[in-house]
Amino acid sequence: MIGLTILTAALSAVFSIAAPSAGSPEKASYDEAAIKPYSLPDPLLTLSGRPVRTVRRWARRRRPEILEQFTREMFGESPKLPRRTLFHVLEESSSALGSKATRRQVSISFDGEWTDSLVLLIYTPNGLDEPAPCFLGVNFWGNWTVSTDPAILKPSAARLQGYGTKQIRPDRGASQSRWPLEEIISRGYAVATFYRGDIDPDFDDGFKNGVHGVLDKGKERDAESWGTVAAWAWGLRLCLDYLEKDPDIDEGKVAVFGHSRLGKTALWAGATDRRFAMVISNCSGCSGAAISRRRIGETVDIINYKFPHWFCTNYRKYNCREWDLPFDEHELIALAAPRPVYVASASEDNWADPKGEYLSLVGASPVYALYGYEGFTSYVPPGIEQPVVAGRMGYHIRRGKHDIALYDWLRYLDFADRFLK
């Protein structure tokens, strides 16, 4: 076991009597001093207890074990990607963003079955000699919110239903601060995004709507059936099928990224699809990059209570019992290895447990070391706005609240410059 601290048998006995909540979730704690000693599952120890000392053994034996555990106990089993995906360019213009970019809006569906397709919005830089590396991520409020560009198609009223929240009122350009398109384009990158509601609306309707309603038709759901986060991740993979065919995109250089619940999504997409060349998690927090056993801020119990549709039913076994998880989130990071991985936090985002997000990188570092890459070994996170890169890992904590801001993007662009250029 790799230990931040050592879990004793006695403590484990005490923990196991903590009761999962009934009716309301447990109360969040922000008290570092109150964290119970824990030890993280060792990513380099097979289930049969054998140490993993080679890349081959990691790739052939241990990685599939971890992937299987996350699938079965947390995200649920996703269907295979369709054999035949249909792409239809709805709109295209080479004079977007002051003629610096080409904009494409592509409808993606499959096997003629899914008429209710998703719309991928893509901006690629003009005037490059080669296909561009690309950032791909899901957006919260619809493609039309990522920019004031009047040509961006607006999701249908039905798709937007129920999405008016206090945080952002969906409106053209409403989330543009999260999408510095000009900056990304000027640095020579393409950027592609789709609306989460196009794949699966973000509320619990018993999995009747979205892609679940199409692909799960006639199937009984069980404790391992996929949840909404897995569906969004599946949607990202579907988009990658398209990006591989887009002549303006370098298909070997697609970075998957996401903020918050969509950061959890990006991590799972990166884990389940090794075609993604880089994985970026922005403020992904509980069930994303943050170590669950720390139980700081949002916990498994709270997330399952508030968002019963995000994960598979098995995940509820770990409500208030994170120490029983067969994995922890450092292993979700390890599933990205040996690809470059970046985790970012925000100083006021205690709900997401910034320190726990950083510690996942430390916990995943032995796997990167197996590939010969340096990682993070210090248990003390770097200071605010002091980004660090070691080997193929990057981390920063931005000053401010739960968000994705220009500061974050500039770090991702710098990181991508190292590996995708």
Ligand code: GTR
């Ligand atoms: C919160 C949730 C977090 C995070 C966030 C978001 O309400 O508790 O896990 O995902 O939403 O996605 O903005």
